[in-house]
Amino acid sequence: LPPPNLETAIDVAVTAAGADALRRVAHARAVDLGRGPELLTTFTDLSVGGGALALNALANIHALGYRHHLVGGYAAHVCAELGAAVRRGRPVGWEAMLRTPCVRDSWWEAHVGAARRRVALSARSGVWFIRWSIVARLVRLGYNVLNVDADVALLDDVVRYLHSDLICGRFALSFASDYDVGQNWLQNGVVYACGAARDGAAAWVLAEEVDRYLRLCDACGGWRDGGDRDLAAADPTQPCPAGSWLH
Secondary structure (H helix, E strand, C coil), X not given: CCCCCCCCCEECCCCCCCCCHHHHHHHHHCEECCCCEEEEEEEXXXXXXXXXXXXXXXXXXXXXXXXXXXXXXXXXXXXXXXXXXXXXXXXXXXXXXXXXXXXECHHHHHHHHHHHHHCCCCHHHHHHHHHHHHHHHHHHCCCEEEEECCCCCCCCCCHHHHCCCCCCCCCCEEEECCCCCCCCCCEEEEEEECCCCCCXXXXXXXXXXXXXXXXXXXXXXXXXXXXXXXXXXXXXXXXXXXXXXXX
C-alpha cells in the first residue's frame, strides 16, 4: 500500500484489485494500547454538513493524540474533499491529519446506489451497510474497533474507560444509547468491540447486521424502507413462504 494519505481513497472492496487492502491498512495503522491491536473508525459523507462534522471529528481525534484512526467515505469523492478541507483550514496538527488513511468500498457503493432504486432503500440507511461491513471485517481480523459517528465529541481519552474491567473486561461488544429508556432502538453512533473472538458472538452480531439486510432484500418480494408495516406486506403478490423467519 502507498503511505497513508487522507486525500487518496483506498478501495477495500473484496472485488477490488487489492482484495487484501483492508487487512493491510489495518495492520499498518493499528496500535496496541494494552488489550490488543486497536483501531478507531469514523465514517462520513459530505451531505447536510457532514463534511464539517467529519473535519471537526478528525481534529478532535488527533488532538487526543490518537494515531490508530481510519476514516471511511461513503462515496468515492469523500476522501479527496475531506483532505482538501484539511489543507484549506489547516487546524492544529493538520499535517498528521493528512496522514490518516481513508477507505471506501466500491462494491457497497454500487450496491447501495442500485438498491435505492430497486428496493426503496433510503440514502441514510443505505450507507450504513458500508460502515458495518467494514467494521465486521475488522473484528473478524482480530482488532478491537471503536466506531464513533462524526457528530460525536470525545472530551477525554476514552480508551482508559473502555478498557476498564467494567466494560472491556466484561463485554465483547458495547453500544451507546441516547434514546429514552424502554425504546426498542440501539444507538449505533458509538460502538466498541473489544477482545472479541474472530468467530465469536460480537463478530456474528456485526456480520448479522449486514446479512439480515441482504436476506430481507431476497425475501417476500423485497424490503421496503419504512418500518414493520412495509416489511409485512412488501409485495402482496409474493407472500413469505411457510416457515419463513420473517413471520
